[in-house]
Amino acid sequence: MSAPVVDVWGPVAPGARSSFPPAPEPHDEWALAGGAAWVYYSPLNRRQLIRPVILSDGFSSGSSNLDQLWHGLEENGDYRFISELHATGRDVIILGYHDRTASITDNADTAIECIRRATAERVGNAKLTVGGFSMGGLVTRYALARMEQDPTLADHETSLYFSYDTPHQGAWFPIALQAFTHFATDNWGDTPGIGPVLRQFSGLLNSPAAKQMARWHIEKADATPEEASERTAFMRALDEVGGWPRNLRKIGVANGVDTGSGNGIKAGATAVKCGGDTLTDTWLKTQAQGEAEVARLQQTGAGPVSVRTSGLPDIDGAPGGLFSVPSSEGDTGSFGLAGLLMGLLGNTVDPDVITTSCFIPTVSAVGAGDIDDRKALYQPITPDSSALDSFACAGRNEGHTAMTEELGSWLVNEITATG
Missing domain, CATH: 3.40.50.1820 (Alpha/Beta hydrolase fold, catalytic domain)
Structure with missing residues (x-):
């Protein structure tokens, strides 16, 4: 896949691709x-x-x-x-x-x-x-x-x-991804190393530009998706x-x-799931039509948070430009990003991951x-x-x-x- 001109979220730390060969000096x-x-x-x-x-x-x-x-x-x-x-x-x-x-x-x-x-x-x-x-x-x-x-x-x-x-x-930012990002930031945003990364991503999703572009937005994991x-x-x-x-x-x-x-991504499929030191039986699903549970988020030792949507189309699999994120392991996508963050939080991520989704x-x-x-x-x-x-x-x-x-x-x- 050719390198994107615009990397949506910037490099995924730590060890991410964060630099490029220098451009020629402008005139x-x-x-x-x-x-x-x-x-x-x-x-x-x-x-x-x-x-x-x-x-x-x-x-x-x-x-x-x-x-x-x-x-x-x-x-x-x-x-x-x-x-x-x-x-x-x-x-x-x-x-x-x-x-x-x-x-x-x-x-x-x-x-x-x-x-x-x-x-x-x-x-x-x-x-x-x-x-x-x-x-x-x-x-x-x-x-x-x-x-x-x-x-x-x-x-x-x-x-x-x-x-x-x-x-x-x-634009389409998967609700499951938005919810996980905010959930992880609320729980581990102050943790050395991973905390600044989580705060950066949550802040990006809640930035003025992201809110203006996103057709559906949530401020917190348990919020109702709507136009900001x-x-x-x-x-x-x-x-x-x-x-x-x-x-x-x-x-x-x-x-x-x-x-x-479409891009072949099935609606309502488990995109990424994990369990381990910080998360228990946590998973994100691709968006399905109608009433849908798109994520289950559970901090180890605490009760689960269920993320639900209503009336959204099955948009992850729609024809369009794919969500691309640079990482230390090569370019990934929206759900691949969630998997990387889950791993950085000390969990074992199921290897069968649907990495990306439709973005535009x-x-x-x-x-x-x-x-x-x-x-x-x-x-x-x-x-x-x-x-x-x-x-x-x-x-x-x-x-x-x-x-x-x-x-x-x-x-x-x-x-x-x-x-």
């Missing part, structure tokens, strides 16, 4: 109020900004990491996205943020600043291409739409907006600026298939329907059902934001055809 770096932009001019343009393409980072822990972004875009062994853009005469601006868990609207202010800087420094009058990966697609979508609606902001001078496996209709107030407010803010930027062409790609074929359903990535609609999740997607002017979907359900030749070359061709 220029812009200090922005809420982040930074790294500028790589096309060799065809003699170090002038002529045809800017802004690539926004997405959701993860802490601040944007240029080395990680460069690796995902250029050095993943499948498709050299930046080099291909450079070969067409496009200048690449990688946009990062000081806090990738901050509100989408807050980081959109940084994106607006970057767009205005690009138009000010551009030589000539070529229009911009602006978009992003995962949450970065939402940040730039909102930024461009707001620039069109707010008369105090300059014209974005953008002809093409793109998104790469962006949760336009919401932060998401409701963000969707309202998006509606207030028109929902989408309109004075440009909108395209996107999905790391899932458009055929309606295809229907969400191409803006073609609600992810709480089971029929929409699993039916083929047609061009006229999408809010995008054009989109491409992967030939298989693969890792979220994985840069592949299939999707990368389609995107480069679309950017080139725009002019």
Whole structure:
């Protein structure tokens, strides 16, 4: 599997992959109020900004990491996205943020600043291409739409907006995983070594950005899954600026298939289970429809906590980009992460683990329907059902934001055809 551009939760300590080979020195770096932009001019343009393409980072822990972004875009062994853009005469601006868990609207202010800087420094009058990966697609979508609606902001001078496996209709964080993360943090969050890791993950799930992206969220293990107030407010803010930027062409790609074929994960299956020093008969299940018990959590010596859901679709197996997490044992996924944490807490984990799950359903990535609609999740997607002017979907359900030749070359061709 190709390396994802955006690692959803950052490295899983201890001993996790936490560094990448250094990226080439950028030709220029812009200090922005809420982040930074790294500028790589096309060799065809003699170090002038002529045809800017802004690539926004997405959701993860802490601040944007240029080395990680460069690796995902250029050095993943499948498709050299930046080099291909450079070969067409496009200048690449990688946009990062000081806090990738901050509100989408807050980081959109940084994106607006970057767009205005690009138009000010551009030589000539070529229009911009602006978009992003995962949450970065939402940040730039909102930024461009707001620039069109707010008369105090300059014209974005953008002809093409793109998104790469962006949760336009919401992301899926398995309720079982959310519950286990919060349960473990409540019980062992102060334990040396593992405690900071647990607090980090629980904090990520409860961060402004995660709440805005997640279709269903729980604050605590025993909470009822629902749309967070932060998401409701963000969707309202998006509606207030028109929902989408309109004075440009909108395209996107999905790391899932458009055929309606799921990823093979069965609903209601035991994904991971363990027992040992700290947990007794604890297990997480994949999401099932209707009334479902998705987790049993029990601290050794205490009573069990049952985690139940009602009315959710069987979304873990839906077509879409897969949840990817880097670890010391190689990339894993949502339930694989839970298994790693269980092991770090001193328990024996059953080796028969369903490691991953759907993270960004295809229907969400191409803006073609609600992810709480089971029929929409699993039916083929047609061009006229999408809010995008054009989109491409992967030939298989693969890792979220994985840069592949299939999707990368389609995107480069679309950017080139725009002019």
